[in-house]
Amino acid sequence: MAKSNILARTGNEAMAEAMRQVNPDVVAAYPITPATEIVQIFASFVADGLVDTEFVPVESEHSAMSACIGAASAGGRVMTGTSSQGLALMAEMLYIAAGLRLPIVLSDVNRALSSPINIHCDHSDTMMVRDSGWIQIFSENAQEAYDNMVQAVKIAEAVKLPVVVTTDGFIISHGMERIEILDDAEVKKFIGDYKPEHYLLNFEKPITVGALDLTDYYFEHKRQEIEAMKASTPVIIAVGSEFGKKTGRSYGLFEKYKMEDAEAVMIAMGSTAGTAKVKIDELRAKGLKAGLLKPRVFRPFPKEEIADALKGAKAVAVMDRSDSMNAQEGPLCLEVKAALYDKAANKPVLNYVYGLGGREIKPEDIGTVFDDLFEASKGKEKPGVSYLGVRE
Amino acid sequence: MKDLVEIRWHGRGGQGAKTAALLFADAALASGKYIQAFPEYGPERMGAPVASFNRISSEPILLHSGVSNPSVVIVLDPTLTESIDVTEGMPDNGVIIINTGKCPDAIRKELDIPGGIKVFTVDASGISKETIGREIPNTPMLGAFVKATGMLDFKEMLEDTKKKLEKKFKNKPEVVAGNIKAIERAYNEVRSQ
Numbered sequence: 171m172a173k174s175n176i177l178a179r180t181g182n183e184a185m186a187e188a189m190r191q192v193n194p195d196v197v198a199a200y201p202i203t204p205a206t207e208i209v210q211i212f213a214s215f216v217a218d219g220l221v222d223t224e225f226v227p228v229e230s231e232h233s234a235m236s237a238c239i240g241a242a243s244a245g246g247r248v249m250t251g252t253s254s255q256g257l258a259l260m261a262e263m264l265y266i267a268a269g270l271r272l273p274i275v276l277s278d279v280n281r282a283l284s285s286p287i288n289i290h291c292d293h294s295d296t297m298m299v300r301d302s303g304w305i306q307i308f309s310e311n312a313q314e315a316y317d318n319m320v321q322a323v324k325i326a327e328a329v330k331l332p333v334v335v336t337t338d339g340f341i342i343s344h345g346m347e348r349i350e351i352l353d354d355a356e357v358k359k360f361i362g363d364y365k366p367e368h369y370l371l372n373f374e375k376p377i378t379v380g381a382l383d384l385t386d387y388y389f390e391h392k393r394q395e396i397e398a399m400k401a402s403t404p405v406i407i408a409v410g411s412e413f414g415k416k417t418g419r420s421y422g423l424f425e426k427y428k429m430e431d432a433e434a435v436m437i438a439m440g441s442t443a444g445t446a447k448v449k450i451d452e453l454r455a456k457g458l459k460a461g462l463l464k465p466r467v468f469r470p471f472p473k474e475e476i477a478d479a480l481k482g483a484k485a486v487a488v489m490d491r492s493d494s495m496n497a498q499e500g501p502l503c504l505e506v507k508a509a510l511y512d513k514a515a516n517k518p519v520l521n522y523v524y525g526l527g528g529r530e531i532k533p534e535d536i537g538t539v540f541d542d543l544f545e546a547s548k549g550k551e552k553p554g555v556s557y558l559g560v561r562e
Numbered sequence: 563m564k565d566l567v568e569i570r571w572h573g574r575g576g577q578g579a580k581t582a583a584l585l586f587a588d589a590a591l592a593s594g595k596y597i598q599a600f601p602e603y604g605p606e607r608m609g610a611p612v613a614s615f616n617r618i619s620s621e622p623i624l625l626h627s628g629v630s631n632p633s634v635v636i637v638l639d640p641t642l643t644e645s646i647d648v649t650e651g652m653p654d655n656g657v658i659i660i661n662t663g664k665c666p667d668a669i670r671k672e673l674d675i676p677g678g679i680k681v682f683t684v685d686a687s688g689i690s691k692e693t694i695g696r697e698i699p700n701t702p703m704l705g706a707f708v709k710a711t712g713m714l715d716f717k718e719m720l721e722d723t724k725k726k727l728e729k730k731f732k733n734k735p736e737v738v739a740g741n742i743k744a745i746e747r748a749y750n751e752v753r754s755q
Contacts, residue, residue: 342626445626
């Protein structure tokens with residue numbers, strides 16, 4: 171590693187650096203603590219002529235994501251950054267970006283949601299939009315923030331879904347650490363040129379974007395989006411492994427730390443995973459079999475893989491840096507418990523997604539569910555999730 | 563992480579406690595170390611007490627918690643000792659470096675610092691007024707810090723800091739020269755018991 175590629179950077183600087191190297195066509199953003207610096211530093215790259223990006227300073231995060239959607243629909247490679255209330259204000263447009271299958275990359279610096287007003291780290295903001303159709307990738311430190319941003323561009327464009335990469339507010343965003351970066355040319359080569367399949371500025375093949383889609387086809391389009399999310403898993407793994415070949419830093423769906431023979435396993439995302447590793451080393455030195463599973467990809471949630479990884483564990487602690495306000499557990503714990511349930515349940519719990527976009531639910535649909543249930547109760551294998559009333 | 567060193571900088575908003583931690587981390591990185599530098603985010607008002615932190619190690623640093631037992635403490639403003647226990651959490655063999663014209667003995671008595679903790683003093687405010695023309699004690703304290711702890715090679719640190727300052731003050735070469743002079747003087751003038 172050349173010395174010039176080893177830098178002291180805060181998480182925000184690391185993410186801005188990745189954005190500079192990606193050199194997107196458009197960045198539309200509105201600054202918010204603790205993500206302000208990402209936008210500010212990137213704006214200075216634009217002002218200094220270090221990127222070719224069209225920078226759109228907007229009046230709100232809702233407008234930021236709207237402008238991103240417009241630019242991505244037109245065929246551009248598009249990035250932005252925000253945090254907390256900013257992500258909340260974007261929420262409406264996040265669903266639209268995902269539904270339109272636009273590969274926008276967003277850096278979200280995790281911060282608590284008001285009220286009470288608080289600018290510090292928790293994961294409530296990302297969790298609030300966990301069902302919006304964005305791939306969600308968490309970072310433990312500034313290095314991972316940089317690495318994930320570069321990989322996110324390639325993943326997003328390969329699967330035609332937007333990706334949000336997170337860092338922990340202040341802890342990572344404002345903490346300076348040692349990071350290793352790729353050369354500009356290597357990043358360019360890694361992500362390649364963006365060649366959108368369908369886009370508004372392609373006058374040879376005109377398209378309509380954002381059309382009305384009522385009970386006739388909405389469900390089918392949503393189903394395609396769901397399948398795209400599922401299909402992104404092998405792509406995320408392949409991109410993480412290719413990145414590893416280039417840099418020596420491989421990425422998967424989650425990281426296992428001292429898990430081989432671990433009896434007590436902690437599950438934690440973001441910067442806390444690092445602190446947990448230090449503690450686990452201390453426990454291991456005392457002969458205690460502690461381990462860590464650090465989910466990197468929260469959406470799509472690696473359900474089966476995590477259940478497999480937890481096979482040997484005797485007890486599992488799930489660390490949730492947000493709460494679901496009287497759901498049975500925090501959002502990460504709900505996912506983990508559900509994943510484990512399917513592996514060890516004494517009764518099958520089947521899931522039917524139905525009625526999206528007003529699709530009618532008929533008595534015979536309900537009948538199908540009961541047919542399945544009675545078969546399942548006799549031990550017949552049934553799919554965990556089915557889409558009821560969708561046309562295949 | 564056997565050789566992990568944790569450092570706490572005390573200052574008042576505007577004195578450059580954060581910048582000092584960043585500059586030090588950068589210099590440590592240049593010498594091949596793994597580094598962390600982060601401020602304590604709270605009341606960031608001009609003049610209010612603030613703190614910033616470093617972790618330095620020859621191995622990757624995984625901890626992302628705050629620093630509560632720093633082995634090195636640097637105090638940029640001597641008046642802070644009236645309202646803050648600057649030695650809080652320090653181990654018995656720690657090192658504290660204070661910006662003051664007073665001698666280490668007097669400070670030890672004044673603050674009732676336990677015997678194991680090594681006390682260093684340097685008049686960084688006076689030095690910065692003479693060399694930079696303003697009271698900016700953070701860069702001279704870097705010089706005193708390197709002398710007191712021997713953690714970095716002084717010449718390398720000076721070179722690296724110069725580069726960083728030249729980038730930051732592109733159009734003000736006199737600021738860079740003043741800061742470098744301040745670091746050198748503090749390095750030479752810091753006193754121990």
